[in-house]
Amino acid sequence: MNIVLIGSGNIATHLGKAFTDAGHHVAQVYSRTLANANALANVLSAQAIDNLAQLDPNADLYLLAVSDSAIAELAQNLPNDLEGTIAHCSGATDVEVLKDFKNHGVIYPVQSFSKHKELDLNHTPFGIEGNNEKSEQVLLQLAREISDNTFACNSQQRLALHVSAVFANNFSNALFQLSFDLLKEHNLPFDLIRPIIQATAEKVQNHEPRQVQTGPAARNDKTTMVTHFNFLSPHPDWQLIYQKISDLIIKTRENNSEN
């Protein structure tokens, strides 16, 4: 397959390498900034371009691997008579944004791409959407070559998945940072919390989270919750989060006991 990457950031880099490793050819890398396009194009033995007029019109796939807010505008600037499939990689963007193209879809990796860590794309779930059977098959087939966990889903499901990932990944990481800051205020190292973070993630690998929920809220231990709440009084925003997530745990607990 001949692939054009539109974008040269983290997702473009990880996917570009995976496609190349799977035997496909990345023909071009586009970025507004030629130096950025060059950096990735060199790795993939591709042509770097910074002008969409130079776009290869005969590629099989044009992958919009850019920030959500840039997808619509870039799509408008692509020639709309392309035969190849146009796809974006976003969790939160409706496939409709690409509706001007005959063959279009989405290839959404449920993973967090950062420069700091190599990723095992083999086990990364990929949600696939296509506007017709051909697009869906092209994208599913490609995803299957780089991951053992691919599935078709519609735009609403993909959005649910993206929001779920925000809670489970971005927000839990924000709570880790809050812990870091609280420990630092008391001259304690984050290392003291790292093992319990690892254990928490491992437990839910083969349990439903509510089955392994522990802590004061799960026991409805009001004395401890009040002690904690008061301890957090220098940080009203942390207090509010403490209260709201405790309420959520108590509600889940009550729903459980009703069942």
Next chain:
Amino acid sequence: MNIVLIGSGNIATHLGKAFTDAGHHVAQVYSRTLANANALANVLSAQAIDNLAQLDPNADLYLLAVSDSAIAELAQNLPNDLEGTIAHCSGATDVEVLKDFKNHGVIYPVQSFSKHKELDLNHTPFGIEGNNEKSEQVLLQLAREISDNTFACNSQQRLALHVSAVFANNFSNALFQLSFDLLKEHNLPFDLIRPIIQATAEKVQNHEPRQVQTGPAARNDKTTMVTHFNFLSPHPDWQLIYQKISDLIIKTRENNSEN
């Protein structure tokens, strides 16, 4: 060392086994419910008791491994002329609650004890507090025999540690359950999110969480945040959590860029 366990739940069980494995002798296990005392006493070759009048007065350590709310009352019912060290295992309970005893302290494991998973106590951090040098040394020495990660800390530090663990463990697990429920509403399996949970926990093992923070709030991507917020409208409590943790991430981001 001769040890009396007061309590027969998860913490008593895990610590009792670890002490026994380290060559100590659990002499007695107390529980209000004799059957519960028996269940653990049998495993540890100890005597089960359900009446504090039967307490061995010559033990080296009396470990109050009970719920936070039961510690104070149980402590009042122990003879206050005991020579051995009286310790509790709670993160949120001040050591002062044991002040009637000549030698007292705390041995606090920073870990979540649940029936569903075997624990590696070897790497579990143990926070130790003693009212005098002797108590601190007795408890530190004991903790060192079952863990390679022990440290002295005062009651305020221990509370900070406990609250941090609630955020990093209990609350992130609650967010995992929220993800589970949201996916289920859209007929998607939690398996799609499990790899990203694992990856998130792994990333912070050798980074400060803010260094690996990703997602719409970390990019201040307002379009996506509004899309997510509206998507969550059937769940106002989830919306509020979405908003407050996003605010926290945005604030951390701004503090970063000031540095």
